[in-house]
Each structure stands twice: as C-alpha cells, then as structure tokens.
Amino acid sequence: MxxxxxxxxxxxxxxxxxxxxxxxxxxxxxxxxxxxxxxxxxxxxxxxxxxxxxxxxxxxxxxxxxxxxxxxxxxxxxxxxxxxxxxxxxxxxxxxxxxxxxxxxxxxxxxxxxxxxxxxxxxxxxxxxxxxxxxxxxxxxxxxxxKFPLRSSDLLQMLWAQELRVEAGRHRLPSGSRETRGTLIQSMSLMMTGREVAEAVCRQLRARAFAEADAPIFQDVREVAA
CATH class of the missing domain: 3.90.1570 (tt1808, chain A)
Known part of the structure; x- marks a missing residue:
C-alpha cells in the first residue's frame, strides 16, 4: 500500500x-x-x-x-x-x-x-x-x-498469451493454442509494423482488468478462437 x-x-x-x-x-x-x-x-x-x-x-x-x-x-x-x-x-x-x-x-x-x-x-x-x-x-x-521508437519484441512482452493470440489473429497470423507466447511474439515482431504493434499493445492494456485503474476501454477488442 x-x-x-x-x-x-x-x-x-x-x-x-x-x-x-x-x-x-x-x-x-x-x-x-x-x-x-x-x-x-x-x-x-x-x-x-x-x-x-x-x-x-x-x-x-x-x-x-x-x-x-x-x-x-x-x-x-x-x-x-x-x-x-x-x-x-x-x-x-x-x-x-x-x-x-x-x-x-x-x-x-x-x-x-x-x-x-x-x-x-x-x-x-x-x-x-x-x-x-x-x-x-x-x-x-x-x-x-x-520520437522514441521502441523494439516490437519489448512492447509485446507486456501482453499475456491470450492477448497476444487475439492480436495475432486480428492480423491474420498463427494464433492457435499450439502457439507459445514466445512464438507469438516472434511472428508478430517480424510481420507487424511498429505502429501496428504499439496499437495492439495499447488496445489490450486499455481493455485489461487491473486492481487500480480507470474503467476498461474496449476498442474493438475481440476474442479469437484457438
């Protein structure tokens, strides 16, 4: 506290x-x-x-x-x-x-x-x-x-596995249950632009539940079937 x-x-x-x-x-x-x-x-x-x-x-x-x-x-x-x-x-x-x-x-x-x-x-x-x-x-x-570009892999480390699957699926990348968190981050870093990665991470963080935060903001956050 x-x-x-x-x-x-x-x-x-x-x-x-x-x-x-x-x-x-x-x-x-x-x-x-x-x-x-x-x-x-x-x-x-x-x-x-x-x-x-x-x-x-x-x-x-x-x-x-x-x-x-x-x-x-x-x-x-x-x-x-x-x-x-x-x-x-x-x-x-x-x-x-x-x-x-x-x-x-x-x-x-x-x-x-x-x-x-x-x-x-x-x-x-x-x-x-x-x-x-x-x-x-x-x-x-x-x-x-x-002004301060970030590495996509560092940004994506902030997301949970299911959040990564949602965003990978959104961009038509492999997102099934066999994909590990590591393989998801690797493919997304290679196949998505820096802007797309930043928007994906921000979209999920704005929607995630936290112990202390503003109310979630759902900006076209959707689940993707495994």
Whole structure:
C-alpha cells in the first residue's frame, strides 16, 4: 500500500496526465512483464502511446532508479520520474557568471549536471514554470510515440498469451493454442509494423482488468478462437 506521501504525488501526477493526454486510460502499478520485477507507478495508455511515471516521495530513496528507468524506457514511449524536492540539490557550472542563479537538479548520476532542461523530471511540488517560461511536468503527446521508437519484441512482452493470440489473429497470423507466447511474439515482431504493434499493445492494456485503474476501454477488442 502506498504511503500518504507517495499518494500525494501520485494524485498530482494523475491530474497532470489527464491534462496532457485526455482520453488516456490511467493504470496504477503496471507490471513491466519481461523487464524484471519493475512496475510503473502510474501509466497513461492512449490508443498508440504508453506513458510511464515513476514516483519518488520524500520517504523513498533513488537506489533503484537506474534499473527502473532502463526497464521502463524499453516499453514506454515517454518516461518521467516525479520526485519530491528532497531529492534535488543545487547545481552550478564552473563557467556561470556570479549573477546566474543555481539550478535544482535531481540528485542522481543520470540527471545531476546533465539535465538542465529537466526533461523527464517532474519536481514536486510542481513549479509553475521552468526557466525561459517553459511549462513544467510536460511532454508533447503528438511527438512522443514516434520520437522514441521502441523494439516490437519489448512492447509485446507486456501482453499475456491470450492477448497476444487475439492480436495475432486480428492480423491474420498463427494464433492457435499450439502457439507459445514466445512464438507469438516472434511472428508478430517480424510481420507487424511498429505502429501496428504499439496499437495492439495499447488496445489490450486499455481493455485489461487491473486492481487500480480507470474503467476498461474496449476498442474493438475481440476474442479469437484457438
């Protein structure tokens, strides 16, 4: 069960995701099958894009963040870490003038001193604006899905065997009971385009039952006889 500190950030993340990706299905604790035991804290699933947000409250540590981000980037078109201000510290470059103010950077080797634009970092409490009046907690939903292409096999690992059969059958690929999860992923990766795979995975995730999520969205999801 999440702590009150985490729930506070989680609720704010959900509000922002609904603003940036209206119509997306919000899913909590999305298991990243095939990518270890990691779970995406909050995911937003559009018809063709997966957005994953990892939450680090003031009670958390950043020890696992590298492995988590590596796993999430294999199966999410956009990944961000929403972290409490506690996890940030001031940063200055040696060549900055004295009148240039310090910046707050996430205190983690992947981000500290390397991410001046706060790309993929959502600082909590959320600042109204970043430098140069850039909006905070932002991504471009219209560019996200093509800017960061994912491997089809990594995306398909997120689906269960029956979900894979449904989508394989939809594309007239072998989908009978003799097909294993591995052979389904192999044939779908070879015979379907990247866009078709993304849409297939999103379609199934939008319809799947979860312990905590928005109501399922059934977008022409149909069963295929074994």
């Amino acid at each position: 999440s702590s009150a500190a985490e729930r506070e950030i989680r609720d704010a993340v959900v509000v922002r995701l609904r603003e940036l990706a209206p119509g997306a299905r919000i899913i909590h604790e999305l298991n990243v099958a095939g990518q270890g035991t990691n779970r995406v804290d909050v995911a937003a699933i559009t018809p063709n894009t997966i957005i994953g947000i990892e939450i680090k409250s003031e009670k958390d540590v950043l020890k696992r963040l590298t492995d988590q981000m590596k796993a999430f980037r294999k199966c999410c078109h956009f990944v961000a870490v929403a972290a409490h201000t506690k996890h940030f510290k001031e940063y200055r470059d040696d060549f900055w003038r004295a009148d240039v103010p310090s910046e707050l950077h996430l205190n983690h080797p992947e981000f500290y001193g390397k991410n001046r634009w706060e790309d993929g970092v959502w600082r909590y409490p959320r600042p109204e604006k970043l430098k140069y009046d850039r909006p905070s907690w932002h991504f471009d939903i219209n560019a996200t899905s093509w």
